[in-house]
Amino acid sequence: MRTAEIRKRWLTFFEENGHTVVPSASVISDDPSILFNIAGMVQFIPYLTGREPAPFARATSVQKCVRTQDIEEVGKTTRHGTFFQMNGNFSFGDYFKAEAIRFAWQLLTHPESAGGLGFDPDRLWATVHHDDAETVDLWLAETSVPRERIQFRGSDDNFWHTGGPGPGGYCSEIYYDRGPGYGVEGGPEADEDRYIEIWNLVFMEFELSAVRSKTDFDIAGDLPAKNIDTGMGLERVAFLKQGVENMYEIDEVFPVLGAASRLSGRTYGAVEVDDVRMRVVADHVRSALVIIGDGVRPANEGRGYILRRLLRRAVRAMRLLGVTEPVLPHLLPLSMEVMKASYPDLETDFERISRVAYAEETAFLRTLESGTQLLAGAVDRVGAGGDISGDIAFALHDTHGFPIDLTLEMAAEHGVSVDEEGFRGLMQEQRERARADAKSKKGGGADLSAYSQLLDEGASEFVGYDGLTSDARIRGLVADGGAVDRAAAGDTLDLVLDVTPFYAEAGGQRADRGIVRGDGFTARVLDVQAPVKGLSAHRIEVLEGELTRGADVFAEVDPDHRFAAAQAHSATHLVHSALRTVLGPHAVQAGSLNQPGYMRFDYAYPDALTPAMRAEIEDAANVAVRDDLAVSYEYLPLDDAKRSGALALFGEKYPSVVRVVDIGGPFSRELCGGTHIGRTSQVGPISLLSEASVGSGTRRVEASVGLDAFRGLARERTILRSLSEMLKVPGTDVPGRVESLLERLKDAERRIAEMGRDRVLAASAEAVASARDLRGVRYSATDLGDVADAGDVRSFVTDVRNRIDASAVVVAAAATVGGKPSVVVAADAGAQARGLRAGDLVKRACGELGGGGGGKPDLAQGGGQDPARIPQALDAIAAVISTS
Template sequence: MQTHEIVRRFTAHFEQAGHTPVPSASLILEDPQLLFVNAGMVQFKPYFLGDVPAPYPRATSIQKCVRTPDIDEVGKTTRHTTFFQMAGNFSFGDYFKRGAIEFAWSLITRSQDDGGYGFDPEIIWVTVYHDDDEAIALWKEIAGLPEERIQRRGGDDNYWDMGVPGPGGPCSEIYVDRGPEFGAEGGPEADEDRYLEIWNLVFMQDERGPLSPKKGHPPIGTLPHKNIDTGMGVERVAFLLQGVNNVYETDLVRPVIAKAEELSGKRYGAGGPEGEIDDVRFRVIADHARSSLMIIGDGVTPGNEGRGYVLRRLLRRVVRSARLLGITGPCLAEFAAVVRDAMSPTYPELATDFERISAVIRAEEDTFRATLTAGERIFSGAVEEARRTQRTVLPGDQAFQLHDTYGFPIDLTLEMAAEAGLTVDRERFTALMDSQRARAKADAAGRKVGFVDASVYRAVLDTHGATDFLGYQTCESESRVVGLLRDGATVPAAHEGEQVEVLLDRTPFYAEAGGQQADSGLLRGASFEVRVDDVQSPVAGLRVHRGVVTAGTVTLDAEVVAEVDRTRRSAISRAHTATHLVHAGVRGALGSTAAQAGSLNAPGRLRFDFTSPTGAVPPAALVEIEEEVNSVLQEDREIQTYETSIDEARTLGAMMLFGEKYGDRVRVVDMGDYSRELCGGTHVRRTGELGLVRVLSEASIGSGVRRVEALVGLDAFKHATTEHLLVNQLAEQLKARPEELPERINGIVERLRTAERDLEKHRADAVLASAGALAQQAEDLDGTALVAVTAPDGVGGNDLRTLAADVRGKLGERPGVVALFGVDGEKVSFVVATTKAARDNGIAAGKLIGEFAPAVGGRGGGKPDLAQGGGTDPSGVDAAIQKLRTAIRG
């Protein structure tokens, strides 16, 4: 049975049983605890947590999932994969254990001719939580399972919760016995390779406290509504029904291996030690190519942090595995096309958006291939050095160089080191990474509500309901205080000078979302005032006003007038509208591969990030985009906002952002045939209200991602005025018309460069002229001439090496050593050069450096004829020269 048919039958089975089919959520959801969606229930968490009421009593979905903790194990075993599909059925206070068991047993064992999967009931085993007698009785009654094929297991295996206080419950797992050729008798307790888990039924009935029942701690209560959460592994069912040995041989994965066989000329499953190693590489390619395509499809681009880092690591493991199989040319796009053809019947967006996806993949492969050869050469040299010196640890400095210079993720370096029988100094690597991050600017946007305890917010939501948002219609409203928090705890009152979080029954304040900054303003009561500095939505449906009590005392149930800072709101709204226009202009100029990857809408300015696999946007294109956007402003188009169904929005061609999860009803911001996007932000009524849009810059912020920054309205006008004044001043100083300035300035710059080159030549000549005098200062050390001095001020780097070589040449045929030190502030650089006669006597420059470098707090190395290094203690130069004399005499 093909995988798509397995999926179809699952959905049909539960749809016929009254379940609402729910499309797979994006792999990217706004959950601070998850990089990627890793289970079918994730999109339903708000319903299970009680944050919002479930819109249906029963649901079913086929959820795409990615789990990344076991990336290193992928390929080494046939059980670990990063991407998989989880089929699930869910009940929100509707049916419970009996219904879940009946639905699962019916689908699993019903004949294939009758729409089921046709598993033999005699090979089905189940496990239950150790004290769940009710589930055992139901399995006996409904399925007729004998006692010996029902096994009780502890909390680690058969209890489920979210890892935090909240809902949880016992679970029952369904296993298929693959037969004695796959392992020992005795059920799942004895061997989980032979007895393969295919489905987990979670009976969500408990309220978990701070300590988990998984570890033997009792629940703190019973849920008022019992729920069902199940997950069936589609790929596991597929390989069982297709008669193959593992997921890599199923119909949706094996084609990628076949493509790798075609490109490499090698055969999967060839056997032998080398064949087993190659099989690991084939499986890495198959799994990671599929995962990467699905992740890019949901809007992630390769980067150095978070999801982008995971994606980059997956793609680069594919490239390296292919290279080790003998595939020398670009290959990612070919693997991606195979994945697209296999997966698009279930996920058609992979086909419709393949141009963008393949562009991202090609750009990352080109970038990595350009550095892979050089990086592997550096790595091989480090391995040879470690073996030569009988070390088993690769220095953290070299691991950091591979990461920082050659783009090797540390995990790839660890993997390659393990293949070479080495470990890596992670402590040193981490220290260098931390130092680098400390020097970089920290972008704290989007982390304001990261890992908060949301229980206090949910309590307000349960009691008073969601905040009624009025901000689309007005900037002022009469409201009531329904919640007060200070330092994360509920309080009855807050006094003047205190930081406070205020929750209202309704509000005109916009909470930060979708790249739009939050509103600010005031909450005025009869005898108090609160200055609102920030507004967030830590729980869906609530808006939390954060600020300071500037007068009086605010109390629960107090009546307030909520006033948004209209000037700030208007400026932000203009920026947000301009972002939509810039987005449309960029896509018009660059094509559909230029997809939005982030934005910031602040008063008077905007930042728009987008994917651009082809690199920088040409300056001429930026000018065209700016002109086109301002022409739309001049047309003073009406901007309409309206709600519609998601299907109607697609029909209208509304732009939907990758990674966003949309409900059945969506809000459309419509600027006619120029821009039409789904958006929950605030906007102006007509494009003419923007006044002016000035594009300031365009630059890279990561591999394949560019950023445009622009000013809007009065800020744009002020910038234009300042720029005009500056141009006029330059024109006056250079006695040229404004249009002549580029040519005039280029001429001045070229003359400066010529003068600098002449100056450099004169300086080099002066340095070399001192070589003869230095050679005459050579002292005799038992037949070896030594020139060891501090070089003239300003001599360092290449000049120091050139001078050392020239002094060595003037020593003639006799044994000689030249050691020159350059001092620049708190830094010391040094170069050692030896004559051939000295080397014949066993004197090597690189070894000499090892003798004296510690005296200046440094290190270095090189070849016997020329070596160099540096240090941090200029006061030790004299001591270093003395150690050099001792080493030469020795």
């Protein structure tokens, strides 16, 4: 049964049983402090915890998830995967244990012909919490599972909670027995390799007052409404239904693994280290496909860094398998083909997805070149047999994107070792810094009870529309999720005021910054968030003195930061209106980001902007700036606001009374809670920087605003003037002149490459004629001198080997490529039968050059440091042959 079919049967079954089918949320978490969604219940957290009323009584979904903490373990075991899909069914105060158990048993055991998954009921086991006897009775009443196949387990396995005070409850897990060939008898308690967990039923029924660990917590009482949250791992069920050994061999993963095997010439299942690398490739290519599909681009931090790491690890793994040319054009389309049945947008948006992935591979291949230079310099300093420091290995990893095993491989080729212990020590320091940084951020699964208690005392009153300062009182201080009474100089924590002029990040607009002062203390406001709706939490750094709960303060927003953010937010409204004017009313907003000097705007539109469209949009927005339109706002009932023509923003949930921002009467009218300038002339110039697709049917424009836009245009003017002077043409002629020069350069490079290739191939006849007999082996050795492309040397040796008519042939060629000696050796089947393997011969030759090398028995390549010793290197091969 194909994975997409299992997915379809899941959704159909629960829809027929009264559940609302909810599409998967993006793998990108809505919480800016969490990189990716890691569980099927993430989008339902507000309903499960009671923070928001659920719009449906029961729901079902298949959620895309990305788990990043186990990336290093991917491939080493068959349990770890980066991207996975979690099937879930949920009840929000509707049904509870009995129905959840009944639904699970029916779907699992009903025959495939009846729409079920067709699992043999005699091979299913259940586990329950050792204090949850009620659930044992329900298993016996609702299913045919016998009592001996129900096992009790502790809280470590069969109790769920958030990690802090709040909801929690017992779990009941369903396991499938794979049979005696996979381990010992005795159920999940005896062997979780044989007995595979396929479904976890969480019965959310308790209110926890304290959580000290996974297994140590206090239950304060029952929740007012009992909820169901279940999860079935789609890939895990797929490999069981498809009769394969693990998730890497299912229909949505194995085709990429098979392609990696074919490209590398390595057989999957033959060598464990190769198997690990092929599994890494299959997992990471699929994960990158989905992550790019949801709008992430490679970067040096956050989600973009995870994506970059996945792509580079995939390319690296293929390199370690012996494939040095670009591989993603072979692998990514295969992954898309097997995934499109479940996610059709991957096919419709594949042109953008592939462009992003291929560009990253190309960039990584370039970093390999720069990193190789750093490594070569280190090799020169330590000499053959030396040890490269952990600092160099860490710089290769952190700056050039070299994974440590790639550094180890390349160092071994040059005959040196690497201080792995020093490298791993630096990596651990980096991880600890990252963990400390992550700990300082608030997450969706964090303990919000301290904030909820403060909200019970009253919401934060925002007065920042009318002024940038206000008197206020400290209502609360929160550090590491808990309420504290005071904070001293050097502390960083959250401050809650009864009244605040500080805008909390919302609607795409970044938060205000500024200062809070009081009697004997000063604190800098770094950020403002709303951890619970209606409450503003100011992230502060105490600069001097001591703050205490209840103290009076004077709060002051940084006026320059606020004005620049307001410029960007108003510019977003102008660009939105200009887009709708040029493209039509269907080009509606799908997300935005506004911060000082910069705006980003996502909108619904199927096609890329032409240069003419882009110019027209930019012009329309700047005409609105020139016209100095008035910016005003009013509060209206939601229905009245909509009738007045006000546009609602993407994904927003509005109260009954809303704020309407009006720019120039009919030019722009939107529901918006952000801050704005007074007239459009204050926005300053708007300069569109880029336009690109960020998902199927969704595109993004980016622009600089105000002084940043002016400075950017001034820099471009200076660059154009410099080019005009260098090329000695007017500025308007610079593009044509550059295009002409590039064509001439390409033509010259092509002719140089052809001349070099012709020279190398011309030497092949002489190499064939000069081959000598060494103990029954025909040996040809050639020094080709300076060569631009090492690939020409490989072509040369294979050509000469094929042209020498003898029972055993070894061909060696050396050349200087980029100032470094390179040696390529080819050995035919007859030579290999004599024990002469190309990989061994090239290592011997490169030893003479102060380097190393390796490869396959029939063709191998290596390098070194001293081109002057090329004759000795070729003679060394002859010596080995002569003694064979």
